[in-house]
Amino acid sequence: MDLKLREDIPIFQQITETIESGILEGLYQVDDRVPSSNEFAKYYQINPATAAKGINQLVEQEILFKKRGIGMFVGNNARTIILSKRKDRFYTDYIIPLQNEAMKLGITSEELSKLIQKGDVHEN
Amino acid sequence: MKIETKNLSKNFGDKKALNHINLTIEPNKIIGLLGRNGAGKTTLLQLLAGHFKPSEGEILINGENPFNRSHVLEKVCLISEANNFKRKLKIREILKMISRFYPNWSQPTAERLLKIFNLAPSLNAKGLSKGMESALSIIIGLSSRTDITIFDEPYIGMDAYARYRFYAILLEEYEAYPRTIIISTHLIDEVSNLFEDVVLMHDGSILLHESAEEMKNKSLQISGSLEKVTAFSEGKNVIYTTQIMGQKTVFIYGEKAIEEQQAKAMGLSVERCSIQELMVHLTNSQEEGLYV
Structure with a gap:
């Protein structure tokens, strides 16, 4: 989880990603309460409307649900929804920058896939 | 309270400080009013606080001109850089005097903030350092709980620690008691994440008025x-x-x-x-x- 703000993507998006990562990492389980927009505003020192925008997006995507007057909670299918969202973005967020850097360094695509497999071995 | 200016101009002699400004500010947002020195920010804010009349056009707070209207002005608090306390009064007396102007004044907030900024109510306001004077002004702004609270370069002489305390308390106060907060500052990087909207002025005109996020986008x-x-x-x-x-x-x-x-x-x-x-x-x- 990233607890510091970055300059390259909108702040509300960083709030959604922080909550999503918290759910993927198991910090928040189904029906757990996540921090409120005011709590995020206070932590990051940002406008509460910005934090609310991030949280509302997760409500729209049914990752969170709202209990009026109590707070925001993790939805039943949160994990599945986040995973499919993240997989969709994996190519643009990770593969393309990886290929760009490899190209700059003169690493061929065969070498690149070997390197990726090498990573696999380390994992196992 | 909604703020509206229609064709608003203000001249000081030959100098056009504001040049036909049309601006609408919706209630209960934190607004960053930005621009270079001489852009007209302070003039706009002083018109809002009813310090003088426009040369042309009008400025309206919930449809009413603030100039000489005390029932409007009691809902506007302008904290400006030149807010010096020249008279020989104790901090306690100053706060008591000012609290009478503002019907929503929160004495508990004032007392809490005095402690946070380390100001003893028995201190004489005349002998305060620049930083302490700024802190006192900020305490007044936050405790006033006016529907429109304006900070015009409020923290001259305040160190980074005190400024960050100010931002944190401002946010707390805003959440507890939502109102329109306008901040005019040159220390933009420090505070820009607090802005919901940004108004950028240049040469007496509005260059842009946009949500902070849209501006970055x-x-x-x-x-x-x-x-x-x-x-x-x-x-x-x-x-x-x-x-x-x-x-x-x-x-x-x-x-x-x-x-x-x-x-x-x-x-x-x-x-x-x-x-x-x-x-x-x-x-x-x-x-x-x-x-x-």
Whole structure:
């Protein structure tokens, strides 16, 4: 989880990603309460409307649900929804920058896939 | 309370401080009022606080002109940089006097903030250091709980610690008691994440009025090889250019997100600009020729 703000993507998006990562990492389980927009505003020192925008997006995507007057909670299918969202973005967020850097360094695509497999071995 | 200006102008002798301004500010937002020295920010804020009449046009707070209307002015608190306490009064007495102007005054807030900023109520206001004087002004602004609370460069002489305390307390107060808060400042980087909207002024006019997020979204900072960046930025609204070692960086404003994908596809590095960078370069672009 990233607890510091970055300059390259909108702040509300960083709030959604922080909550999503918290759910993927198991910090928040189904029906757990996540921090409120005011709590995020206070932590990051940002406008509460910005934090609310991030949280509302997760409500729209049914990752969170709202209990009026109590707070925001993790939805039943949160994990599945986040995973499919993240997989969709994996190519643009990770593969393309990886290929760009490899190209700059003169690493061929065969070498690149070997390197990726090498990573696999380390994992196992 | 809604703030509206219609064709608002203010002249001081020959100088046009405000030039036909049309601006609408919706209630209960934190607004950053930005611009270079002499842009007209303070004049606008003083008109809002009813310090003088417009030369032309009007300024309305919930449909009413604030000048000489105490039932409007008791809902507006302007804390300005020149807010000096010259009279020989103790802090306690000053707060008591001021609290009578503002029906929503929160004495518990005032007392809590005095402790946080280390100001003893028995201190004489005349002998305060610059930083302490600013802290006292800020305490007044936050405790007033006016529907429109304005901070015009409020923290001259305050150290970084005290300023960060101010931002944190401002946020707490805003959450506890939502109201319109206008902050005019030159220390933009420190505080820009608190803004919901930004109003950028230049030469007595409104250059832009936009949500802080939209403003950042419309900005791109593109870097890469001289040729590629030049090709990419052709025909776009470039507000700043710099180059070194065959590499070029341009700041572009007003483009759609699709440009970002294009730039990335060309292998260019893409970032967004900070509000402070945008303020600097947007208010400079008119005179770009002078600086190249």
